[in-house]
Amino acid sequence: MGKAQKKTGKGRLDKYYKLAKEQGYRARSAFKLIQLNKKYTFLESARCCIDLCAAPGGWLQVASKYMPTNSVIVGVDLVPIKPIPRVVTFAADITTTQCRNLIRSEIKDWKADIVLHDGAPNVGTAWVQDAYSQSELVLMSLKLAVEFLVKGGTFVTKVFRSVDYNNLIWVFNQLFGKVEATKPPSSRNVSAEIFVVCRDFLAPKHIDPKFLDPKHVFKDLSATIASGTDKGTSANNAQANVFQPEKKRRKRDGYDDGDYLLFKKASAADFIRSADPIAVLGLVNKITFELPEEKEWLQLDITTPEVQASCEDLKVLGKGDFKNLLRWRTALRQEIGLDVKAKDTQDVTETVEITDEADEEQQIRNELERLNVEAAARTKRERRRANEIKTKTIQRMQLQMTAPLDIGLEQIDASLGIGQEDMFDLTGTEKQLRNKGGIGIIRVDDDTPEDEDEDEIVARDDEKDEVLDSEEERDQKASRLEAEMDGLYDAYQEKLKERDSKFQAREARQKNGMLEEWGGIQDGDNSESDEEGGWDQMEAAKGDKDDSSDESDDGKPETPGRKRRRPQTTEMKSNKKVKLVTKLEEPTAGGRASQVWFSQDLFGGVEGLDDIEGEEEGEDEDVDMASAQHDGGEEEWQDDPAASSDGDFEVVPQRDDDDIEMWDAEDENQDEAKKEHIKKYGLTTAESVSIAQRLVNRQTTKTHLLNDGFNRYSLNAKDGLPSWFLDDEGKHYKPNIPVTKEAIAALRMRQRALDARPIKKVAEAKGRKKLRATQRLEKAMKKAEGVNETSDMSEREKAKQIEKLMRKGTAKANQKKETKVVVAKGAHKGVQGRPKGVKGRYVMVDARMRKETRAKKRRDKANKKRR
Numbered sequence: 001m002g003k004a005q006k007k008t009g010k011g012r013l014d015k016y017y018k019l020a021k022e023q024g025y026r027a028r029s030a031f032k033l034i035q036l037n038k039k040y041t042f043l044e045s046a047r048c049c050i051d052l053c054a055a056p057g058g059w060l061q062v063a064s065k066y067m068p069t070n071s072v073i074v075g076v077d078l079v080p081i082k083p084i085p086r087v088v089t090f091a092a093d094i095t096t097t098q099c100r101n102l103i104r105s106e107i108k109d110w111k112a113d114i115v116l117h118d119g120a121p122n123v124g125t126a127w128v129q130d131a132y133s134q135s136e137l138v139l140m141s142l143k144l145a146v147e148f149l150v151k152g153g154t155f156v157t158k159v160f161r162s163v164d165y166n167n168l169i170w171v172f173n174q175l176f177g178k179v180e181a182t183k184p185p186s187s188r189n190v191s192a193e194i195f196v197v198c199r200d201f202l203a204p205k206h207i208d209p210k211f212l213d214p215k216h217v218f219k220d221l222s223a224t225i226a227s228g229t230d231k232g233t234s235a236n237n238a239q240a241n242v243f244q245p246e247k248k249r250r251k252r253d254g255y256d257d258g259d260y261l262l263f264k265k266a267s268a269a270d271f272i273r274s275a276d277p278i279a280v281l282g283l284v285n286k287i288t289f290e291l292p293e294e295k296e297w298l299q300l301d302i303t304t305p306e307v308q309a310s311c312e313d314l315k316v317l318g319k320g321d322f323k324n325l326l327r328w329r330t331a332l333r334q335e336i337g338l339d340v341k342a343k344d345t346q347d348v349t350e351t352v353e354i355t356d357e358a359d360e361e362q363q364i365r366n367e368l369e370r371l372n373v374e375a376a377a378r379t380k381r382e383r384r385r386a387n388e389i390k391t392k393t394i395q396r397m398q399l400q401m402t403a404p405l406d407i408g409l410e411q412i413d414a415s416l417g418i419g420q421e422d423m424f425d426l427t428g429t430e431k432q433l434r435n436k437g438g439i440g441i442i443r444v445d446d447d448t449p450e451d452e453d454e455d456e457i458v459a460r461d462d463e464k465d466e467v468l469d470s471e472e473e474r475d476q477k478a479s480r481l482e483a484e485m486d487g488l489y490d491a492y493q494e495k496l497k498e499r500d501s502k503f504q505a506r507e508a509r510q511k512n513g514m515l516e517e518w519g520g521i522q523d524g525d526n527s528e529s530d531e532e533g534g535w536d537q538m539e540a541a542k543g544d545k546d547d548s549s550d551e552s553d554d555g556k557p558e559t560p561g562r563k564r565r566r567p568q569t570t571e572m573k574s575n576k577k578v579k580l581v582t583k584l585e586e587p588t589a590g591g592r593a594s595q596v597w598f599s600q601d602l603f604g605g606v607e608g609l610d611d612i613e614g615e616e617e618g619e620d621e622d623v624d625m626a627s628a629q630h631d632g633g634e635e636e637w638q639d640d641p642a643a644s645s646d647g648d649f650e651v652v653p654q655r656d657d658d659d660i661e662m663w664d665a666e667d668e669n670q671d672e673a674k675k676e677h678i679k680k681y682g683l684t685t686a687e688s689v690s691i692a693q694r695l696v697n698r699q700t701t702k703t704h705l706l707n708d709g710f711n712r713y714s715l716n717a718k719d720g721l722p723s724w725f726l727d728d729e730g731k732h733y734k735p736n737i738p739v740t741k742e743a744i745a746a747l748r749m750r751q752r753a754l755d756a757r758p759i760k761k762v763a764e765a766k767g768r769k770k771l772r773a774t775q776r777l778e779k780a781m782k783k784a785e786g787v788n789e790t791s792d793m794s795e796r797e798k799a800k801q802i803e804k805l806m807r808k809g810t811a812k813a814n815q816k817k818e819t820k821v822v823v824a825k826g827a828h829k830g831v832q833g834r835p836k837g838v839k840g841r842y843v844m845v846d847a848r849m850r851k852e853t854r855a856k857k858r859r860d861k862a863n864k865k866r867r
């Protein structure tokens with residue numbers, strides 16, 4: 001962590017620095033842990049975490065945010081760490097027994113689920129130069145980890161790719177079930193740091209002390225370099241780089257300890273004056289001409305354009321080019337009088353001899369090779385340029401859409417850089433860097449000839465200038481075009497509206513639909529598609545990822561004092577299996593948890609969907625609370641002055657209004673509206689129901705949903721965007737809801753069936769009717785039996801009687817018998833008994849009486865009102 005690597009200038013304040021500032025993290029390195037956790041999900045399920053080398057506390061903040069409440073978090077560093085809620089910190093050197101004792105006294109007989117280590121020696125204000133190198137520090141942290149980790153626990157450490165790297169990995173492999181090295185996108189590409197995530201701690205009863213002893217684990221580097229006998233040493237590699245540049249190195253020893261730069265430069269003067277020019281050629285990427293003296297050399301005839309081009313990027317040169325450079329060096333040395341004439345002659349003679357020795361065929365082959373390399377480089381450049389334009393276009397679309405938590409989705413984000421692949425496959429890294437138009441980093445490794453010559457970078461800079469010159473003009477042109485396009489689009493919309501009533505209906509539907517749609521999880525992809533990025537794909541990609549986080553958020557956290565239940569490894573495994581075979585697409589099968597949950601009184605009498613609503617509402621509240629917490633971020637922590645010189649570690653000053661900027665009020669209103677809507681109507685979409693069910697069945701967690709809900713589109717500002725663009729986005733950009741197609745289909749079917757069901761009162765009435773019919777039938781049958789048993793009736797009479805009874809019994813429910821109203825007038829006045837010609841029910845009314853009764857009713861009503 002030397003001074004040379006300290007990031008200064010613009011590069012230092014990159015997007016993670018800004019994001020950290022926005023989100024109140026003390027250091028940009030917080031995002032490294034966020035991204036690591038996104039990939040390996042170890043924080044959500046952890047109850048106890050020890051962060052070694054934790055100052056200023058970025059990782060602690062992340063741990064405190066992602067770990068369940070009531071979990072124990074301990075942070076140690078040489079320098080004091082400002083307080084963080086729920087976190088205990090103390091200042092100690094992690095290599096000492098005092099530190100060990102302090103941790104022990106803090107966590108008592110508990111075991112840690114995670115031990116984090118992001119330490120780098122020679123950093124921080126209180127750090128005194130120590131004998132420990134980075135690798136040794138890692139080994140020291142491992143020592144603490146093996147002491148405090150629970151079986152199955154996770155150890156996350158930062159390492160640098162040095163000669164010790166492989167040895168460290170070997171040791172990790174002896175102690176952990178799974179060891180993976182990864183470079184989160186927030187870790188700067190220029191830094192050789194990587195993170196090793198060691199999972200499934202084996203907790204062996206006896207650990208060979210040699211595993212944790214630097215003397216045994218690491219080679220004696222100094223001895224190796226001094227002897228120079230090791231074929232893997234840099235010196236040997238340097239020679240091989242020059243004399244057999246096309247050959248792949250068999251043995252690589254990574255970076256020299258303390259030298260973690262990928263890109264190295266040497267001045268032309270160093271090369272010319274160096275006693276070992278071959279070593280210079282073999283080790284550096286570029287020869288620069290910056291000093292006045294060197295600039296003069298550039299003007300000399302012997303410094304041909306070819307030589308200049310070769311100096312730009314030594315990593316793409318062939319043997320012939322190196323020879324050329326050595327010849328140029330000799331000539332220049334003569335020119336500037338570094339070599340005496342006699343020696344010059346000798347040198348020339350030697351050179352000639354060499355040339356003579358090389359037979360013609362060899363020369364032709366060399367030349368051909370060179371031409372081939374040049375041609376290949378040209379094609380590659382063109383291809384890359386095309387790709388670059390494409391990437392830039394995409395990036396432009398995405399640039400302002402970066403959301404704070406999408407960082408975890410880095411693996412599919414082309415603009416962010418390296419993804420899941422092996423971080424040592426630097427091909428991707430380089431490409432990303434180039435795509436970003438960043439510094440011209442060229443790998444020391446010459447395995448993959450993907451290197452881009454500096455020529456190209458210079459050329460691109462020129463292009464940029466051109467672009468800048470005509471920027472204004474282009475802007476005007478673009479805005480003209482945009483205005484034109486907007487106009488045309490509006491006209492098109494109008495036309496559609498006039499022509500197509502369906503269009504209007506669709507529009508209205510869309511507006512309504514948006515409100516009830518669960519807007520949590522979004523990603524660039526449609527959940528229904530099978531394309532990469534869909535939920536199914538995500539799930540598939542996760543594979544057998546540890547899913548133990550399920551228990552974290554929803555389960556009641558245990559109090560620290562209580563003895564914790566620790567799932568056995570086998571148990572965990574079987575749980576995992578169970579989870580893997582649980583099918584979401586069988587909602588009826590439901591988990592036991594959901595059955596218990598839905599058996600509550602609250603859901604009584606309501607089938608299916610109703611029961612899930614409550615849960616969803618509850619969850620929604622949780623979600624809101626969680627976001628409010630996130631939102632709140634009330635604790636204001638000042639910058640820690642302990643600035644680190646770690647390449648990727650930046651202390652971020654905080655601002656009071658940070659969080660206010662993050663959320664806009666409109667969104668909150670929308671949330672409120674959604675909440676109200678759900679309260680009023682319940683969950684109305686299959687998606688939301690399905691998500692609720694997943695939550696209840698513990699197939700997902702609130703945190704997962706929240707995290708998934710944040711992506712680079714989450715906080716998109718729509719202001720100023722043309723309507724055609726927004727419409728198009730609306731059409732094609734669908735939220736990626738974490739439910740399978742099958743689950744949605746099943747739920748939709750169910751919902752349709754429910755929709756087709758009559759309302760409760762009608763159903764009850766129908767039931768009553770059915771019951772009465774059954775009772776009638778039973779009664780009729782009983783009577784029929786009685787009739788059958790009587791002996792004073794002939795068989796015929798019996799049959800007649802029974803038939804009559806049965807007809808009555810099976811008759812439809814009492815059709816309301818019509819009552820005829822007969823006005824007693826004329827002949828009927830004062831008639832007693834049934835008037836003539838009137839069949840069925842009747843009621844006799846008097847015309848006068850009817851009038852009077854109605855008038856009385858009217859009066860009564862009027863009086864009532866007056867009172």
Ligand SMILES: C[S@@+](CC[C@H](N)C(=O)[O-])C[C@H]1O[C@@H](n2cnc3c(N)ncnc32)[C@H](O)[C@@H]1O
Pocket residue numbers: 026027029030052053054055056057058059060076077078079092093094095118119120121122123124125127137642644646649
């Ligand atoms: C890169 S910073 C850690 C940043 C931290 N992870 C965060 O997110 O804020 C490295 C830290 O390691 C600490 N460190 C280095 N050697 C140490 C040691 N022997 N004991 C304790 N801390 C040490 C330094 O003081 C420094 O604060």
